[in-house]
Amino acid sequence: xxxxxxxxxxxxxxxxxxxxxxxxxxxxxxxxxxxxxxxxxxxxxxxxxxxxxxxxxxxxxxxxxxxxxxxxxxxxxxxxxxxxxxxxxxxxxxxxxxxxxxxxxxxxxxxxxxxxxxxxxxxxxxxxxxxxxxxxxxxxxxxxxxxxxxxxxxxxxxxxxxxxxxxxxxxxxxxxxxxxxxxxxxxxxxxxxxxxxxxxxxxxxxxxxxxxxxxxxxxxxxxxxxxxxxxxxxxxxxxxxxxxxxxxxxxxxxxxxxxxxxxxxxxxxxxxxxxxxxxxxxxxxxxxxxxxxxxxxxxxxxxxxxxxxxxxxxxxxxxxxxxxxxxxxxxxxxxxxxxxxxxxxxxxxxxxxxxxxxxxxxxxxxxxxxxxxxxxxxxxxxxxxxxxxxxxxxxxxxxxxxxxxxxxxxxxxxxxxxxxxxxxxxxxxxxxxxxxxxxxxxxxxxxxxxxxxxxxxxxxxxxxxxxxxxxxxxxxxxxxxxxxxxxxxxxxxxxxxxxxxxxxxxxxxxxxxxxxxxxxxxxxx
Ligand code: G4P
Numbered sequence: 001x002x003x004x005x006x007x008x009x010x011x012x013x014x015x016x017x018x019x020x021x022x023x024x025x026x027x028x029x030x031x032x033x034x035x036x037x038x039x040x041x042x043x044x045x046x047x048x049x050x051x052x053x054x055x056x057x058x059x060x061x062x063x064x065x066x067x068x069x070x071x072x073x074x075x076x077x078x079x080x081x082x083x084x085x086x087x088x089x090x091x092x093x094x095x096x097x098x099x100x101x102x103x104x105x106x107x108x109x110x111x112x113x114x115x116x117x118x119x120x121x122x123x124x125x126x127x128x129x130x131x132x133x134x135x136x137x138x139x140x141x142x143x144x145x146x147x148x149x150x151x152x153x154x155x156x157x158x159x160x161x162x163x164x165x166x167x168x169x170x171x172x173x174x175x176x177x178x179x180x181x182x183x184x185x186x187x188x189x190x191x192x193x194x195x196x197x198x199x200x201x202x203x204x205x206x207x208x209x210x211x212x213x214x215x216x217x218x219x220x221x222x223x224x225x226x227x228x229x230x231x232x233x234x235x236x237x238x239x240x241x242x243x244x245x246x247x248x249x250x251x252x253x254x255x256x257x258x259x260x261x262x263x264x265x266x267x268x269x270x271x272x273x274x275x276x277x278x279x280x281x282x283x284x285x286x287x288x289x290x291x292x293x294x295x296x297x298x299x300x301x302x303x304x305x306x307x308x309x310x311x312x313x314x315x316x317x318x319x320x321x322x323x324x325x326x327x328x329x330x331x332x333x334x335x336x337x338x339x340x341x342x343x344x345x346x347x348x349x350x351x352x353x354x355x356x357x358x359x360x361x362x363x364x365x366x367x368x369x370x371x372x373x374x375x376x377x378x379x380x381x382x383x384x385x386x387x388x389x390x391x392x393x394x395x396x397x398x399x400x401x402x403x404x405x406x407x408x409x410x411x412x413x414x415x416x417x418x419x420x421x422x423x424x425x426x427x428x429x430x431x432x433x434x435x436x437x438x439x440x441x442x443x444x445x446x447x448x449x450x451x452x453x454x455x456x457x458x459x460x461x462x463x464x465x466x467x468x469x470x471x472x473x474x475x476x477x478x479x480x481x482x483x484x485x486x487x488x489x490x491x492x493x494x495x496x497x498x499x500x501x502x503x504x505x506x507x508x509x510x511x512x513x514x515x516x517x518x519x520x521x522x523x524x525x
Pocket of ligand 1: 021141254256
């Protein structure tokens with residue numbers, strides 16, 4: 001057992017939300033607590049501005065800036081906290097899904113007036129699939145909000161997870177008085193005139209103490225009633241149920257006013273899981289193992305054609321990562337060492353000598369890595385849990401300049417390794433199909449192929465609903481299916497069989513006719 005002390009003090013997590021619920025604001029306030037930034041506004045460049053939603057160049061530029069804030073590390077109460085940033089723009093949802101493969105837990109931010117919104121539901125599906133522990137932060141309590149009990153019901157129903165309030169708001173909107181911290185049993189008063197204060201905290205051993213009225217007036221009786229109801233309705237908070245992702249603790253506050261954030265953070269470092277074991281095809285890897293292992297979950301390319309370098313983000317899963325040490329790049333069998341691995345402390349990037357499980361290391365890459373690659377001290381491990389999801393939009397990609405077909409092939413291959421989009425090749429036609437989550441990626445790909453690889457492409461429409469990976473224990477049936485659907489069969493980039501379903505109806509028919517075939521919506525099964 002190695003590095004136990006360092007491992008146990010690490011908390012690596014992601015903050016997710018529907019755009020505008022307050023993810024950026026909350027991130028910033030957490031960094032302020034950690035002393036990682038000195039002033040509010042420092043993380044703003046991280047956010048893709050609303051005005052830029054149709055201007056993908058601007059989005060890419062801002063994403064470029066956000067390399068430094070992709071991972072924000074800081075120290076808090078003797079814990080090393082790593083926040084992994086996730087793009088808010090839904091066209092980059094695939095990036096977010098992948099980042100969620102590298103976190104040990106998640107904080108979900110919900111707008112108290114809007115409740116659960118579509119993007120939150122999608123992200124929660126990914127958390128559920130991976131059984132990731134989540135804490136919910138209900139934000140913007142300083143604005144008129146939904147009824148608190150209704151909101152909790154909505155979270156339970158829409159996010160399909162049990163909830164357990166660990167703080168409780170006293171009124172909301174202009175009447176918002178503060179929160180009662182159920183986890184530590186104290187009252188934290190909100191003072192709207194004292195923005196950015198930490199709130200005034202009052203210890204309360206007995207909620208029935210008449211002194212409560214002195215602080216929150218008529219709201220005291222309602223609070224007592226609510227707390228009684230909570231104890232009756234929700235079972236006692238249990239850290240195991242939270243870590244097993246059965247129950248999500250819920251906190252209330254206002255990130256903008258830095259209110260309720262400290263309560264969230266203090267509880268988070270207490271209960272959130274340290275670096276978890278990670279599944280590989282071969283075996284389960286434990287953080288405490290002596291030997292280093294890690295996997296690439298994100299690749300960030302430099303858009304500048306003069307510096308076509310990339311940063312591969314590696315999550316350390318076990319052992320200790322060391323600078324200038326030989327490691328095995330498992331996929332290509334090469335031994336590599338890294339002279340300038342970087343770590344990210346808030347917006348500062350610095351070269352590090354070592355890193356522990358839970359940490360993220362940035363490695364300078366000239367095209368050796370693709371998403372999902374493993375680095376080890378020699379063992380051939382293949383990390384699981386980095387599935388591709390069926391894209392939602394599809395186009396044929398064609399070469400627009402026959403003189404540059406090599407450049408085009410190389411460009412497409414590298415962009416796919418980065419995870420910008422997915423590539424499928426038709427069995428019969430051998431035509432190449434690009435699949436993406438958002439419409440913007442098509443423009444990004446076209447632009448980058450031209451500017452970084454000197455290759456031009458054009459797109460042609462294709463009627464396609466989903467790409468579905470197929471498998472079967474019955475070889476004969478699989479062959480029969482492929483023969484029968486030959487025109488609609490393709491290979492993904494790894495050569496796996498994919499059925500191109502052009503409508504939900506066609507998919508249903510295929511499923512009904514071939515019960516021996518398994519249809520998979522993600523590439524990992
Ligand atoms: P996001 O990253 O989830 O997209 O959300 P972000 O933090 O950027 O917050 C979205 C908007 O909501 C911002 O206002 C932000 O100031 C506001 N906000 C965040 N937390 C609270 C809160 O607790 N109370 C209130 N009332 N507002 C909150 P904006 O006008 O869009 O941006 P900005 O001009 O303030 O930067």
